[in-house]
Amino acid sequence: MESRCENCIIRQFNSLRAMSKEELKHVSDSKITKTVKKGEALFEEGDKLNGVYCVRNGISKLSKLSANGKDQIVKLATKGEVLGQRSVIAEESTNLSAIAVQDMEVCFIPKESITNTLQKNPNFTMEVLRHMAHDLKEADDVIVNISQKTVKQRIAEAFLYLKNNFGEDEQGFLALTLSREDISNVVGTATESAIRIISEFKKLGLIHTSGKKIGIKDERKLMEMVEGF
Amino acid sequence: MESRCENCIIRQFNSLRAMSKEELKHVSDSKITKTVKKGEALFEEGDKLNGVYCVRNGISKLSKLSANGKDQIVKLATKGEVLGQRSVIAEESTNLSAIAVQDMEVCFIPKESITNTLQKNPNFTMEVLRHMAHDLKEADDVIVNISQKTVKQRIAEAFLYLKNNFGEDEQGFLALTLSREDISNVVGTATESAIRIISEFKKLGLIHTSGKKIGIKDERKLMEMVEGF
């Protein structure tokens, strides 16, 4: 499994694709491949990162602890995403924790490889900038959603998001299974409220469940619900 | 008032400071200084921007319309900030509207000046990247605040924010006077709820008001309230 970045398909999805052959070689020589088990942390809020993590497989939640002791999940990162970029660039400690919600395979890339390339390869810098611009827009959207939509709408939206971004398994369940608590932390509500609404959706025939697994039954109605009908 | 960017102090506050003398000259030659009256828009959500706006004076709200017809204010931008950068970099139409909440003086800089410099001056690109990283962190904080704090806490926090970022006038009122509606759009609540809580704060002796103007009387208690006491 000891493969080279030059041959890694994953990098096509992120800013590493703007690196030159040589830069990639350097990254490949300095990178460390790690396995992270479900529930384990890649890094925790406040950590000083001395590198970034390129996700090869699995999914991580990026969350932030609030004063009242609840986690707010800000983003779910999957194959191809680079975590910790923001902190390395701003030279600050991270404002988010990254915890695996599925077993993961990641490549740790020391920050020197990144900062060196940033200084020498404008294309790479520009590519990173574009990604960051995209993330910022997404964050704005989250702000608007969370503050203007009801919990019910946000949960409906979360399910659609999970389907669109992570797909479904053979039996029609969402491929990414989150605990009820994680779901409530994504939409920013109490776990009990999330559970109650999930039950309601089930009664309404919008979804079906099996254990933790959730499947979408009536996508159209869910979409209408998000829009406020 | 037709001044040159090379001499403009404002640029010390933003990424333009990483430009070379020559680049600044070019920007200065191509820029257009504009006055924007309170209530007028610099640009509206969905517009294709062919440049960025450097704020010389006054304050603008950056907001996004939600499905239910309410504006959510995502950020308040003041002297020194550059608006529209994200859209120009990502080559997308804007996701936000920028509307003056005070009379403003801004310099419009055509996007060619920006993109050219981005291609040629890595220092500038890096500086822009750092700013964007900062904005992204702030956005994350807003997400957590808005989803985990009560309306009362968010309003208290908003007042402290306004004091810290825009200061007070001679009589001890917040220098930036927002309408009750704008306040409610910052914290993401109904206007009536905001008004009610402002009345309550007044009764509790936390603030005092005169017309629209609001002054902070008991900063410590407001801070405690934000923390959840």
Added chain:
DNA sequence: GGGATTCTATGACAATTGTCAGGTTTAGGA
């Protein structure tokens, strides 16, 4: 396999927040 622990579920209730409906005040233009 069994016991402990964590996760899910539901009820009852209280607190928060939004909505509607009305008033009053303020600000700006004719």
Added chain:
DNA sequence: TCCTAAACCTGACAATTGTCATAGAATCCC
């Protein structure tokens, strides 16, 4: 100045959401 429109304010009520308590189901680990 006065008139009008907009902004502000308050009450009453309903809907939403959070909290606490409790119980069953699933899962993990020895």
